[in-house]
Amino acid sequence: MTSELSPVDRAKFASAARAAEFVEDGMRVGLGTGSTAAWLVRCLGDKVRDNGLKFRGVPTSTRTAKLAREVGIEVITLDEAGWLDVTIDGADEFDGDLNLIKGGGGALLQEKIVATASDKMVVITDPAKSVETLGKFPLPVEVIPFGMRTTKTLIEEALGSMDVSGRDVTLRMDGDAPFVTDEGNHILDLHLGRIGNARQMALTLNQLPGVVENGLFIDICDVVVIGHSDGQVELRDVTSGGAQRQRPDAPKTDNLFRDLDG
Numbered sequence: 001m002t003s004e005l006s007p008v009d010r011a012k013f014a015s016a017a018r019a020a021e022f023v024e025d026g027m028r029v030g031l032g033t034g035s036t037a038a039w040l041v042r043c044l045g046d047k048v049r050d051n052g053l054k055f056r057g058v059p060t061s062t063r064t065a066k067l068a069r070e071v072g073i074e075v076i077t078l079d080e081a082g083w084l085d086v087t088i089d090g091a092d093e094f095d096g097d098l099n100l101i102k103g104g105g106g107a108l109l110q111e112k113i114v115a116t117a118s119d120k121m122v123v124i125t126d127p128a129k130s131v132e133t134l135g136k137f138p139l140p141v142e143v144i145p146f147g148m149r150t151t152k153t154l155i156e157e158a159l160g161s162m163d164v165s166g167r168d169v170t171l172r173m174d175g176d177a178p179f180v181t182d183e184g185n186h187i188l189d190l191h192l193g194r195i196g197n198a199r200q201m202a203l204t205l206n207q208l209p210g211v212v213e214n215g216l217f218i219d220i221c222d223v224v225v226i227g228h229s230d231g232q233v234e235l236r237d238v239t240s241g242g243a244q245r246q247r248p249d250a251p252k253t254d255n256l257f258r259d260l261d262g
């Protein structure tokens with residue numbers, strides 16, 4: 001089947017198929033959004049159908065929920081799940097510390113809530129999304145519709161004192177109308193070129209009234225699975241790019257990623 005795919009889709013499929021191996025019977029799994037995450041959902045649906053895999057999935061968007069149901073995955077809400085064993089999701093960029101930009105598909109808010117409520121976050125991606133410094137991909141910021149122009153001005157003012165190489169802020173459109181997220185909000189895309197201090201950027205943006213969430217995922221991702229178009233897959237964990245991070249209160253999952261330990 002993969003021979004019919006474009007090289008980019010072969011790479012996405014390779015990473016998704018490898019990450020699907022992390023899902024075991026009985027797990028509660030966050031299901032990401034986007035074209036790479038859609039491959040994951042299809043791979044997991046195949047495992048449910050062909051291998052009798054039994055797990056419950058928490059989708060991060062209405063799109064993912066629809067696809068998950070179509071392929072036979074049992075879908076529950078995050079509140080029903082309480083806590084997740086693992087979330088597997090795509091990303092728009094990742095750096096050497098496995099910090100991410102997400103939200104190219106507008107699902108960053110649910111994605112961040114779900115990933116943060118998980119023992120582990122696995123990102124599935126292709127090599128083109130690897131960057132030294134985050135920011136080439138426009139940073140999505142979810143804002144409430146009320147007073148959106150004021151919020152945009154506040155963001156532009158805040159960017160004035162930040163270490164970035166561009167400062168354009170654009171409203172994401174869907175045809176002639178502003179794009180609307182699953183939570184009924186809009187997205188401002190920040191064209192920054194290079195984000196000198198991503199942690200400070202994330203904190204600064206989230207302090208502004210009207211901002212709901214930003215697409216920077218700092219210290220949330222544990223493992224990046226990079227698929228290549230020839231079917232090869234590389235795994236990078238937090239120890240290969242930066243300090244080991246572990247949420248202090250996170251319940252541990254014993255058998256995940258045991259193959260990364262050796």
Ligand SMILES: O=C[C@H](O)[C@H](O)[C@H](O)COP(=O)(O)O
Nearest residue numbers: 034035036103104105106107
């Ligand atoms: O809002 C969308 C998500 O953050 C996606 O995971 C991200 O945009 C990557 O999507 P794709 O796998 O389609 O490149």
